[in-house]
Amino acid sequence: MKIIRFSKGFVPAIVISGVIILVGIVSFLKDGFNFGVDFRAGLIQEVQFAPPAFSLVYSGQDNAAVSMTRSQIDIVVSGVNVENTTHTFPFAQYSTIGSLANALSSIDGIKVDAGSTSNVSTAHLIQSAHGNPKLSGVPYVVHYLPPGSPVIPIDEVRAALSPLGTVSVQVLGREEDRRFMIRMEDKAGETVPTEAVIAALETAFGEDAVAVTRSDYVGSRFSEQLQTQAGLLFVATLILILIYASIRFKIEYAIGAVAAIAHDALIMVTFICLTNMEFNTTTIAALLTILGYSINDTIVIFDRIRETSRVYPDDTFENILNRSISETLGRTIITTVTTMLAVLSLFIFTTGSMKDFALALLVGMVSGVYSTIFIASSFVYLWRKRKLRVKADKPVPVADVKAG
Secondary structure, eight states, X not given: OOOOOGGGGHHHHHHHHHHHHHHHHHHHHHHOOEEOGXXXXXXXXXXXXXXXXXXXXXXXXXXXXXXXXXXXXXXXXEOSSSOOEEEEEETTTOOBXXXXXXXXXXXXXXXXXXXXXXXSBGGGEEXXXXXXXXXXXXXXXXXXXXXXXXXXXXXXXXXXXXXXXXXXXXXXXXXXXXXXXXXXXXXXXXXXXXXXXXXHHHHHHOXXXXXXXXXXXXXXXXXXXXXXXXXXXXHHHHHHXXXXXXXHSOHHHHHHHHHHHHHHHHHHHHHHHHHTOEESHHHHHHHHHHHHHHHHHHHHHHHHHHHHHHHSTTSOHHHHHHHHHHXXXXXXXXXXXXXXXHHHHHHHHOOHHHHHHHHHHHHHHHHXXXXXIIIIHHHHHHXXXXXXXXXXXXXXXXXXXXXX
């Protein structure tokens, strides 16, 4: 087997990494992270652009509430003088909106307006989290998505929301599903109300044309805690890896392993800052995945170095290092390429935060292989080299000279 002299590239690799990391630090100090709403106070909503299928109005003396799943719609009637009664209408039994509307109208006080959608299949109805589930004289609108509905460009959604301030819009699922995730940051400490978002979208795309499938708000205290916890999580990861590597190997190997994953983290910081990628909980997950992948590769090479040292006890450490990396290079390439193919499919066939997650993994995997060979190994090599130099420069005691 041919031994590749990786040791000749240790110093140039350290210089190149130093320059890249310096660029990243400057970019971070200048612009910082593009924090997602996960790390900033604000509103998170998932909406789907769909016209109204029918509306419900309740005029009874008791209380009536509606709940809907993908397979059925329930009407719960309660009151002081009546027992709670749940009326269930499975879509499998009521296949059209017209038949469902007739069944709903059988409940005392319920009035249904299905308009021209009577012959539409209930399979096209959309579960919505918008509006008050308690029925009253104000119409409760249920939406549906007709087959073949035109795609809504994401730029038009951003343009409709631009008057509300800073907005982040992502496509969810397929474009023909017309589903979007909207993230609105609080401006000047004021919360953007859900009604304002819906009003802006309905102004641009039509009244009652927006179904809200999810609505959450992240408070400022929670977002600050999340930033602190993310930092502590990263530091804890480094400490645990240092302890593990110290137990399994010598201290120079442990520090080299930590230096490698710290290098990968800084490379990712550089990539995130330069590309202005949104930094959110998905990014944290990608970063921790990369660190785990990198330390696994590093441990494999360190194990091989230890084994090779026992087989060739009289060889120089530089030769042992080059031989060990060369012997594991095939395994490293095959493992990395195989994993990258799976991640590449995620990058190609997904959108939004999952696409960013896959892109971060692709960059991190390349960095992980590079850092294992040229950062972790070079640290151990330079440590050993310095140790030998100090030992050679150490003065010989006078008694030993006279004895010689």
